[in-house]
Amino acid sequence: MLRKTVLNEMHRGLGARMVDFGGWEMPVNYGSQIEEHHAVRRDAGMFDVSHMCPVDLTGPDCRPFLSRLVANDVAKLTVSGKALYSAMLNEAGGVIDDLIIYFLTDTRFRVVVNAGTAEKDLLWMRAKGAEWKMDVRITQRRDGDNALGMIAVQGPNARARVWQVLPQAKAATADLKPFFAAEVDQYFIASTGYTGEDGFEIMIPAAEAQAIWQKLKDAGVAPCGLGARDTLRLEAGMNLYGQDMDETVSPLDAGLAWTVALKDSREFVGKSALTAAGQQKQFLGLVLLDKGVLRGHQTVITNHGNGEITSGSFSPTLQQSIALTRLPLGVQIGDEVEVDIRGKLLKAKVTKPVFARNGKAVQ
Amino acid sequence: MSNVPANLKYAASHEWVLVNADGSVTIGITDHAQEALGDLVFIELPETGAHYEKDKEIAVVESVKAAADVYAPIAGTVTEVNQDAADAPESVNADAYAAWLFKMTPDNLADVDALLDAAGYQAVADAG
Numbered sequence: 001m002l003r004k005t006v007l008n009e010m011h012r013g014l015g016a017r018m019v020d021f022g023g024w025e026m027p028v029n030y031g032s033q034i035e036e037h038h039a040v041r042r043d044a045g046m047f048d049v050s051h052m053c054p055v056d057l058t059g060p061d062c063r064p065f066l067s068r069l070v071a072n073d074v075a076k077l078t079v080s081g082k083a084l085y086s087a088m089l090n091e092a093g094g095v096i097d098d099l100i101i102y103f104l105t106d107t108r109f110r111v112v113v114n115a116g117t118a119e120k121d122l123l124w125m126r127a128k129g130a131e132w133k134m135d136v137r138i139t140q141r142r143d144g145d146n147a148l149g150m151i152a153v154q155g156p157n158a159r160a161r162v163w164q165v166l167p168q169a170k171a172a173t174a175d176l177k178p179f180f181a182a183e184v185d186q187y188f189i190a191s192t193g194y195t196g197e198d199g200f201e202i203m204i205p206a207a208e209a210q211a212i213w214q215k216l217k218d219a220g221v222a223p224c225g226l227g228a229r230d231t232l233r234l235e236a237g238m239n240l241y242g243q244d245m246d247e248t249v250s251p252l253d254a255g256l257a258w259t260v261a262l263k264d265s266r267e268f269v270g271k272s273a274l275t276a277a278g279q280q281k282q283f284l285g286l287v288l289l290d291k292g293v294l295r296g297h298q299t300v301i302t303n304h305g306n307g308e309i310t311s312g313s314f315s316p317t318l319q320q321s322i323a324l325t326r327l328p329l330g331v332q333i334g335d336e337v338e339v340d341i342r343g344k345l346l347k348a349k350v351t352k353p354v355f356a357r358n359g360k361a362v363q
Numbered sequence: 364m365s366n367v368p369a370n371l372k373y374a375a376s377h378e379w380v381l382v383n384a385d386g387s388v389t390i391g392i393t394d395h396a397q398e399a400l401g402d403l404v405f406i407e408l409p410e411t412g413a414h415y416e417k418d419k420e421i422a423v424v425e426s427v428k429a430a431a432d433v434y435a436p437i438a439g440t441v442t443e444v445n446q447d448a449a450d451a452p453e454s455v456n457a458d459a460y461a462a463w464l465f466k467m468t469p470d471n472l473a474d475v476d477a478l479l480d481a482a483g484y485q486a487v488a489d490a491g
Contacts, residue, residue: 314404
């Protein structure tokens with residue numbers, strides 16, 4: 001039995017093609033995935049991300065708890081509303097999940113974790129809280145009486161469309177810098193996203209989600225499915241949990257070194273394993289020079305040994321196939337490599353792991 | 364609801380087959396298949412002159428989402444490929460029955476009779 005978000009009926013009403021996404025019945029597209037992709041790069045699109053799980057942390061030990069729990073350093077969170085992207089590691093330094101932490105007050109943080117990993121994340125967090133004897137209460141907000149719906153509205157015109165629908169939120173969010181959140185009445189509005197475009201991720205009481213979705217639709221925001229969400233995040237060079245990293249992959253090998261605060265004396269789960277192993281691979285981009293489509297698990301042949309594609313697809317912005325890869329150390333940006341696609345060796349160019357942001361190609 | 368023309372024959376693996384007056388067959392993927400795949404971005408066609416057994420992988424269609432094999436619905440030799448479809452994969456999304464992929468000379472034209480008719484394929488498509 002697939003789980004359904006509070007917006008399931010809206011997707012069906014719009015004629016979405018629904019798929020099983022990690023046990024959730026989610027829209028993959030509402031027609032053309034490529035048109036949905038362009039809507040986000042050029043105007044405004046929205047995604048139902050209610051399958052993701054907001055987790056509220058409350059209590060006096062929130063900060064010391066998060067400081068030990070995740071690889072990035074919550075000491076960077078000094079201004080209320082600021083958000084931090086981090087990996088949560090196991091003792092071996094593998095990635096249990098990647099998540100966003102929003103700092104509200106010293107006794108109240110909100111963490112948003114991935115859909116498919118939410119149950120194991122909650123178990124892990126609660127176990128660690130008990131083990132460290134921390135006074136922190138961990139409350140999931142995806143199910144039950146206080147459930148939240150979550151809609152990501154993304155694109156150059158996303159903010160304006162959200163203000164059209166929630167005018168009371170404009171004053172508090174008009175000057176919101178990227179990676180911040182503001183609470184306005186029952187609404188939690190964050191300038192975060194997974195597309196490489198400006199916009200908001202809004203968390204709202206589940207009972208209001210359908211009405212707000214409809215108002216956004218009426219305001220001209222294009223409903224977009226998980227298909228476009230994947231090509232948008234791929235172009236933006238953003239990792240997808242389960243593809244670009246998992247519990248067997250170090251964040252240092254998955255392009256997440258920028259999120260790992262290793263330099264100071266702070267202890268966190270996985271730190272000693274990361275320090276011991278160091279970086280073994282580099283996370284880089286590929287643009288296919290021949291005709292075809294790069295896909296996950298294809299082998300990349302370089303002068304420094306073989307690597308592997310972790311995510312690949314066709315880029316609607318570049319009109320070429322692109323991929324994220326884990327390549328041997330020694331491979332340089334600009335190198336030409338070969339990719340084994342069904343036994344044929346096709347030429348590709350190594351790039352930085354980012355292809356398009358803010359409406360423009362960056363390769 | 365996808366379109367299943369009555370004048371064609373079908374394979375359960377989502378290819379359509381048109382028998383031409385000269386005994387050759389024209390083959391493409393069904394409307395149901397293009398709809399399930401979504402926006403097509405790449406098509407790999409077989410080599411002209413190559414012989415394929417029934418149910419062998421003969422071509423590949425790739426959408427933004429996934430790659431899918433196209434299987435030879437009957438045994439035969441490829442006589443012609445539609446380069447226009449490979450150059451504009453979206454033409455298959457626009458009209459899967461106009462944008463054919465390749466033509467074959469069947470080893471045995473009677474093999475076509477064993478394929479599904481429109482009602483039979485509609486049942487396959489409806490089942491998933």
